[in-house]
Amino acid sequence: MEPSSRQERKQRTRQALRDAALRLLTDRTLASVSLREVAKEAGIVPTAFYRHFASLEDLGIELVDESMRTLREMVRDARRNRSDHEDVIASSVATLHAQVRANEDHFRFLIRERYAGTGRVRAAIATELRLFASELAVDLGRFDELRSWNAEDLRMMADLIVTAMLGTVMELIDASGRDADTEITRQARKRLRLIVLGVAGWRSDV
Amino acid sequence: MEPSSRQERKQRTRQALRDAALRLLTDRTLASVSLREVAKEAGIVPTAFYRHFASLEDLGIELVDESMRTLREMVRDARRNRSDHEDVIASSVATLHAQVRANEDHFRFLIRERYAGTGRVRAAIATELRLFASELAVDLGRFDELRSWNAEDLRMMADLIVTAMLGTVMELIDASGRDADTEITRQARKRLRLIVLGVAGWRSDV
DNA sequence: ACTTTTGGTGAACATGTGTGCACTGATATC
DNA sequence: GATATCAGTGCACACATGTTCACCAAAAGT
Numbered sequence: 001m002e003p004s005s006r007q008e009r010k011q012r013t014r015q016a017l018r019d020a021a022l023r024l025l026t027d028r029t030l031a032s033v034s035l036r037e038v039a040k041e042a043g044i045v046p047t048a049f050y051r052h053f054a055s056l057e058d059l060g061i062e063l064v065d066e067s068m069r070t071l072r073e074m075v076r077d078a079r080r081n082r083s084d085h086e087d088v089i090a091s092s093v094a095t096l097h098a099q100v101r102a103n104e105d106h107f108r109f110l111i112r113e114r115y116a117g118t119g120r121v122r123a124a125i126a127t128e129l130r131l132f133a134s135e136l137a138v139d140l141g142r143f144d145e146l147r148s149w150n151a152e153d154l155r156m157m158a159d160l161i162v163t164a165m166l167g168t169v170m171e172l173i174d175a176s177g178r179d180a181d182t183e184i185t186r187q188a189r190k191r192l193r194l195i196v197l198g199v200a201g202w203r204s205d206v
Numbered sequence: 207m208e209p210s211s212r213q214e215r216k217q218r219t220r221q222a223l224r225d226a227a228l229r230l231l232t233d234r235t236l237a238s239v240s241l242r243e244v245a246k247e248a249g250i251v252p253t254a255f256y257r258h259f260a261s262l263e264d265l266g267i268e269l270v271d272e273s274m275r276t277l278r279e280m281v282r283d284a285r286r287n288r289s290d291h292e293d294v295i296a297s298s299v300a301t302l303h304a305q306v307r308a309n310e311d312h313f314r315f316l317i318r319e320r321y322a323g324t325g326r327v328r329a330a331i332a333t334e335l336r337l338f339a340s341e342l343a344v345d346l347g348r349f350d351e352l353r354s355w356n357a358e359d360l361r362m363m364a365d366l367i368v369t370a371m372l373g374t375v376m377e378l379i380d381a382s383g384r385d386a387d388t389e390i391t392r393q394a395r396k397r398l399r400l401i402v403l404g405v406a407g408w409r410s411d412v
Numbered sequence: 413a414c415t416t417t418t419g420g421t422g423a424a425c426a427t428g429t430g431t432g433c434a435c436t437g438a439t440a441t442c
Numbered sequence: 443g444a445t446a447t448c449a450g451t452g453c454a455c456a457c458a459t460g461t462t463c464a465c466c467a468a469a470a471g472t
Contacts, residue, residue, distance in 0.1 A: 032237040048450045116322030163373045190362045198403035254420045
């Protein structure tokens with residue numbers, strides 16, 4: 001019996017709605033779940049949904065924010081672990097693996113709705129991922145071997161890494177249960193290693 | 207007034223259903239379109255749908271086949287153009303660009319449903335893309351610089367290329383209308399160039 | 413010339429949908 | 443302690459959905 005103010009309770013059912021949606025989105029698309037389903041899953045009556053969101057799409061937008069937050073947490077974790085280990089690639093893939101396993105829902109949501117999403121949700125993910133790649137590009141520019149690279153090339157490399165990373169994420173999620181994790185992370189390291197090796201011979205012309 | 211046998215007419219409405227579905231899938235997901243919509247778009251009554259497919263999912267499976275066929279056509283085209291030009295990367299990206307513009311529906315369908323798809327459709331795309339990557343790996347193995355590579359590494363590289371390629375494809379489709387094509391293809395070439403450069407320094411251990 | 417096959421029709425069903433509305437009871441404000 | 447706010451309820455409506463069934467006319471098979 002928590003006392004809990006009215007605001008707290010509101011935030012809590014709001015969160016319940018987000019969680020309910022993510023649960024339903026395990027094997028469906030946002031566009032294919034109904035407001036009524038989400039409400040029922042969250043334990044409220046359909047019309048009460050409108051006390052929190054104007055539409056399912058608005059809920060989706062908030063899920064994008066929430067999911068991007070865990071994606072950024074992952075990067076922070078990776079940066080922290082980086083200092084310990086020597087091998088940047090190995091430690092990055094390790095934290096990726098850990099974070100994916102801890103937040104499968106968020107990653108799955110982002111990857112699914114990235115292309116399947118409707119209007120605003122998809123647009124939100126696109127801009128967020130663009131921003132995310134920009135941040136990664138800045139990070140990359142701090143490595144000695146990349147100090148001479150121009151912004152465009154760094155951005156290109158960041159895009160490539162993000163794309164490869166998202167591919168690995170979905171492989172991990174699909175393999176959830178089967179213990180293919182060590183194999184998948186091994187391949188992920190190889191991919192990154194191949195990309196990084198290209199840096200040595202890079203010339204920016206053409 | 208074509209005479210046209212009964213089989214021909216059947217094949218024709220079957221194709222009409224596939225086309226109608228692809229048209230609706232321009233901005234939606236297979237799971238979010240209804241049988242009735244597809245039937246109406248194809249110009250038949252809902253119940254007639256069942257004369258051709260047992261379910262929307264079955265239609266989806268056939269769309270996977272159809273789409274993969276144009277994907278393979280693209281590879282054949284690329285192989286043909288390769289002999290003319292010297293630069294394999296440039297000519298490959300050029301044919302990619304052309305084929306995407308000529309078959310946006312198919313590519314968009316594959317990329318969308320790859321992750322958003324329901325059960326069998328998604329599984330079909332996954333296995334087809336796996337097969338596709340295997341074929342590419344064999345192709346790669348024919349290049350002099352890659353002759354010494356083992357199968358696993360070739361496969362890893364093929365996966366990376368396919369992933370990067372699909373990313374480019376979706377960028378192209380999203381940019382349809384705006385004339386960002388030259389910029390997108392330029393970035394695509396850069397990405398591939400970076401990957402290829404890594405080959406020089408590759409060692410398979412670890 | 414007949415019978416069978418078959419792609420397409422239209423009415424009907426039970427069920428699920430988004431959303432408007434009046435209401436309620438606990439919390440917040442005064 | 444009276445009053446206002448507001449998250450959540452229950453009913454209602456008009457509509458869309460998947461699927462069934464009997465039916466039809468034209469083509470195919472005999």
